[in-house]
Amino acid sequence: MQGTIAGRQLLQPRSLGDAVKMLRDDGPLVPLAGCTDVYVALNFGTLQPTRFLNLWNLDGLRGIEARGTTLRISALTTYTEIIKSAAIRRRLPMLAAAAREIGGVQIQNRGTIGGNVANASPAGDTLPVLLAADAVVVLRSAAGTRRVPMTSFYTGYRQTVARPDELIVAFEIPPVRGRQWFRKVGTRAAQAIAKIVVAGVWDTARAEAQPRLAMGSVAPTPLRLSKTERALGSGASLADAQEILQREIAPIDDLRSTAEYRRQVAANLVGQFYGEARSRR
Amino acid sequence: MRLTVNRKAVTVRAHPLTRLLDVLREECGLTGTKEGCGEGECGACTVLVDGEAVNSCLVPVAQVQGTRITTIEGLGGKHPLQRTFVEHGGAQCGICTPGMIMAAAALGPRPSLDAIRLGLAGNLCRCTGYAAIYRSVRLASRGRSKGKGQRAKA
Numbered sequence: 001m002q003g004t005i006a007g008r009q010l011l012q013p014r015s016l017g018d019a020v021k022m023l024r025d026d027g028p029l030v031p032l033a034g035c036t037d038v039y040v041a042l043n044f045g046t047l048q049p050t051r052f053l054n055l056w057n058l059d060g061l062r063g064i065e066a067r068g069t070t071l072r073i074s075a076l077t078t079y080t081e082i083i084k085s086a087a088i089r090r091r092l093p094m095l096a097a098a099a100r101e102i103g104g105v106q107i108q109n110r111g112t113i114g115g116n117v118a119n120a121s122p123a124g125d126t127l128p129v130l131l132a133a134d135a136v137v138v139l140r141s142a143a144g145t146r147r148v149p150m151t152s153f154y155t156g157y158r159q160t161v162a163r164p165d166e167l168i169v170a171f172e173i174p175p176v177r178g179r180q181w182f183r184k185v186g187t188r189a190a191q192a193i194a195k196i197v198v199a200g201v202w203d204t205a206r207a208e209a210q211p212r213l214a215m216g217s218v219a220p221t222p223l224r225l226s227k228t229e230r231a232l233g234s235g236a237s238l239a240d241a242q243e244i245l246q247r248e249i250a251p252i253d254d255l256r257s258t259a260e261y262r263r264q265v266a267a268n269l270v271g272q273f274y275g276e277a278r279s280r281r
Numbered sequence: 282m283r284l285t286v287n288r289k290a291v292t293v294r295a296h297p298l299t300r301l302l303d304v305l306r307e308e309c310g311l312t313g314t315k316e317g318c319g320e321g322e323c324g325a326c327t328v329l330v331d332g333e334a335v336n337s338c339l340v341p342v343a344q345v346q347g348t349r350i351t352t353i354e355g356l357g358g359k360h361p362l363q364r365t366f367v368e369h370g371g372a373q374c375g376i377c378t379p380g381m382i383m384a385a386a387a388l389g390p391r392p393s394l395d396a397i398r399l400g401l402a403g404n405l406c407r408c409t410g411y412a413a414i415y416r417s418v419r420l421a422s423r424g425r426s427k428g429k430g431q432r433a434k435a
Contacts, residue, residue, distance in 0.1 A: 001300070001303075001316075001319055001338075002319075005296050005298040005299060006296075008296075008298055010297045010298050010341070010343055012297070012343065032341065032344075034339075035339050035340060035341060035344070036321055036336075036339050039300070039321070039338065039339040039340075039341070040320045040321055040339065042298075043300075043319040043320055043338060043339075044319075044320060052298065054297075054341070054343055054344065056343075056344040057344070080333070103321065103403060104324060104401075104402045104403015104404070105334050105384065105387070105399070105400055105402070105403055106321070106324055106327055106334050106335050106336040106384070106403045107321055107336070107339075107403060109333045109334060109335055110335055110336070110339065110340065189402070190399075190402030190403060191322055191402065191403060
């Protein structure tokens with residue numbers, strides 16, 4: 001291990017109430033959920049923060065439940081729990097598809113959906129799913145609860161609207177109508193971080209229904225592709241929609257891929273989404 | 282901090298942010314668990330926490346208080362997986378082997394080849410090409426070890 005724990009401190013709340021008070025009174029603190037991102041940075045020697053808040057034992061932050069028409073997924077829900085959940089398979093199968101392609105079993109047993117969102121990587125695999133599903137992020141602080149649509153949660157590269165005294169406690173997902181679609185393009189199915197990840201919904205049975213499409217690893221934040229959606233929904237040709245897509249995304253060269261490859265693959269994926277939706281009309 | 286490791290209660294003095302991997306190797310003396318990449322990519326440090334496979338390089342010891350931890354030593358040396366890995370070429374250089382076996386141990390009885398591939402997708406091996414590992418896991422679950430590891434001393 002290149003990093004060190006010497007000089008670092010872990011606060012251990014006994015309840016969610018405790019945790020938000022610690023964030024208010026003893027901050028800044030970095031929340032620890034499954035540690036599958038934070039401990040990579042620690043091991044690598046690149047972890048800057050020195051004070052942490054252990055959320056793992058707060059069982060009130062676990063679980064998946066249907067509340068009326070809303071599906072509520074608590075922040076500490078692991079990818080394994082998502083994969084095994086009958087409610088997710090029934091109502092949000094694209095989230096189960098994303099969870100299955102994250103890491104390997106060891107990561108899926110520990111990594112959490114709240115951690116994926118809080119880590120705010122533009123490549124996070126569940127983020128396009130939550131964007132396309134119109135999910136709402138539930139934030140809790142000592143001052144109360146507020147809800148932020150996922151589509152306005154990210155403000156820049158690894159930046160979110162969450163304040164340092166706020167915790168992500170859950171995601172609320174309204175009913176999703178129509179066929180759900182998820183694709184991850186990476187070096188291999190397991191372990192690899194996405195070169196591009198995409199989620200979409202299109203209720204082709206209803207003529208007036210608009211498609212919803214979101215993509216990761218093509219911009220500083222995961223993106224809801226609202227202009228491309230509008231083009232597809234208004235009957236534009238695929239070529240026109242792909243042209244609009246190219247103006248909506250801003251991929252870069254990095255160690256996983258190149259901007260040029262990502263532009264080509266992004267266009268191909270939109271083509272696939274369009275083709276599969278049209279074939280079901 | 283009190284932990285249960287391989288069915289034994291142990292008390293450790295580690296900093297709560299210490300990696301489970303380091304507690305097992307350095308405080309418990311259980312060096313069967315290996316450090317490979319130290320970033321959750323290779324699975325060499327896989328152990329079971331309450332029966333689930335985890336990368337012990339990514340788990341702070343504070344998060345496993347009150348859980349049951351099982352390491353390769355906890356399988357006892359004559360576990361069907363340990364025998365078939367020796368008998369059928371599942372182990373070559375050996376660095377990935379404890380992690381492979383622990384990930385395989387979490388698979389449940391008689392896993393299909395697909396379940397084995399998926400369950401071991403987070404474990405990297407640079408020697409075997411995986412075929413011998415999958416074979417070892419399948420044979421272990423079907424009671425096909427020879428009973429005595431012919432190359433057990435190797």
